Amino acid sequence: MLAKRIIPCLDVKNGRTVKGVNFDNLVDAGDPVELAARYYADGADELVLLDISATIEGRETFIEIVRSVAKTIAIPFTVGGGISSTEQAEKLIKAGADKVSINTAAIQEPRLIGELAEEFGSQCVVVAIDTMLTKKGWEVVSHAGTKPTGIMTVPWARTCELLGAGEILLTSHTSDGTREGYAIDITRKVSQTLRIPVIASGGAGQPAHFAEVLSKGMADAALAAGVFHYGLFSIAHVKEYLRKQNIAVRY
Numbered sequence: 342m343l344a345k346r347i348i349p350c351l352d353v354k355n356g357r358t359v360k361g362v363n364f365d366n367l368v369d370a371g372d373p374v375e376l377a378a379r380y381y382a383d384g385a386d387e388l389v390l391l392d393i394s395a396t397i398e399g400r401e402t403f404i405e406i407v408r409s410v411a412k413t414i415a416i417p418f419t420v421g422g423g424i425s426s427t428e429q430a431e432k433l434i435k436a437g438a439d440k441v442s443i444n445t446a447a448i449q450e451p452r453l454i455g456e457l458a459e460e461f462g463s464q465c466v467v468v469a470i471d472t473m474l475t476k477k478g479w480e481v482v483s484h485a486g487t488k489p490t491g492i493m494t495v496p497w498a499r500t501c502e503l504l505g506a507g508e509i510l511l512t513s514h515t516s517d518g519t520r521e522g523y524a525i526d527i528t529r530k531v532s533q534t535l536r537i538p539v540i541a542s543g544g545a546g547q548p549a550h551f552a553e554v555l556s557k558g559m560a561d562a563a564l565a566a567g568v569f570h571y572g573l574f575s576i577a578h579v580k581e582y583l584r585k586q587n588i589a590v591r592y
Contacts, residue, residue: 343561343589344589344590344591345555345560345561345562345563345583345588345589345590346386346387346540346561346562346563346590346591347384347385347386347551347562347563347565347576347579347580347583347590348385348386348387348388348389348540348562348563348564348565349376349380349385349388349389349564349565349566349569349576350388350389350390350391350542350564350565350566351373351376351377351388351389351390351391351566352391352393352566353373353390353391353392353393353406353422354392354393354394355394356373356403356406357371357372357373358371358372358373358376358570359393371570373390373406373410374406374409374410374413376570377390377410377413377414377418378413378414380414380569380576381413381414381415381416383575383576383577384576384577384580384591384592385416385576386416386562386591387416387417387418387419387562388410388414388416388417388418388419389418389419389420389421389442389510389540389564390406390407390410390418390419390420390421390438391420391421391422391442391469392420392421392422392423393422394422404432404433404436407420407433407436407437407438408436408437410437411436411437411438412437417439417440418437418438418439418440419438419439419440419441419442419467419510420433420438420440420441420442421441421442421443421444421467421469422442424441424442424443424446425443425446425449425450425453426453427453427456427457427460427461430457430460430461431460431461434461434465439465440464440465440466440467440507440508441457441461441465441466441467442467442468442469442510443457443466443467443468443469444468444469444470444471444483445483445484447468447501448481448483448490448492448497451500451501451504452504454466454468454501454504454505454506455504455505457505458504458505458506458507459505462507463505463506463507463537464507465507466505466506466507466508467506467507467508467509467510467540468498468501468506468508468509468510469509469510469512470494470497470498470501470509470510470511470512470531471483471486471512471514472494472511472512472513472514472515472524472527473486473489473513473514473515474513474515474524474527475489477491477493478493478494479493479494479495479524479527479530480492480493480494481493481494481497482514486514486517494511494527494530494531495527495530495531495534498511498531498534498535498539499534499535502535502536502537506537507537507538508537508538508539508540509531509535509537509538509539509540510540510542510564511527511528511531511539511540511541511542511560512542512543512564513527513528513542513543513544514543515543516543516544517542517543517544518543518544518567519544519546520544520545520546520547520567520568521544521546522544522545522546522550522553522554523541523542523543523544523545523550523553523554523558523560523563524541524543524544525553525554525557525558528541528554528558528559528560529557529558529559532558532559532560532561533559538561538562539559539560539561539562540560540561540562540563540564541554541555541558541560541562541563541564542563542564542565545563545564545565545567545568546568546573547568547573547574548574548578548579548582548583549582551563551565551579551582551583552582552583552586552588555583555588556586556588580592
């Protein structure tokens with residue numbers, strides 16, 4: 342069995358890490374470079390760095406923070422936010438990112454997934470899918486959760502895989518920031534459908550939630566933000582809990 346990964350996420354706005362509920366009501370959570378260093382020391386397997394205002398405000402993800410984080414940690418890290426071309430992705434990879442994440446741009450121009458995979462390899466391409474439980478079911482939302490798309494989550498995830506995505510970052514907008522647990526049902530459906538890894542995101546509030554999404558949800562990795570930023574518990578504590586649940590994690 343492949344070891345499950347624990348991945349802290351840094352949502353960055355105006356150079357600061359922020360956290361909210363359902364992608365809204367954002368509050369300051371600290372300096373992203375300092376937090377990256379802390380999580381690296383605490384045993385994070387990977388790191389995700391997202392410029393959450395880039396798509397809405399029409400800006401490219403800023404490069405300097407990426408460079409600083411790359412100098413600070415020695416684990417893989419993914420960068421996303423406002424990436425809409427291979428040229429933008431190349432700047433981030435040259436700045437030190439191991440992978441790039443696209444979301445809204447993938448919905449608007451699905452061919453970008455294949456272009457990135459061809460240019461950098463599928464292993465470098467993460468498609469982030471923000472999903473919300475609506476009357477239609479689990480529906481994809483874009484622009485930081487502000488726009489319903491009419492696209493259903495499972496078929497879209499499959500399309501992303503076929504186009505060349507190497508990994509899916511699945512965030513439940515419905516659960517995000519609530520600390521009531523991950524969206525197990527949609528995570529399991531997506532994980533069962535795909536052959537590529539699925540990172541579950543949105544809703545972590547206690548170590549048991551990680552165990553649930555990695556087992557019942559069949560996710561390959563679990564991502565969290567606020568519980569780590571505000572010191573509810575550490576990555577090391579989560580890993581120790583998972584080991585006691587007989588879930589394989591990296592040391």
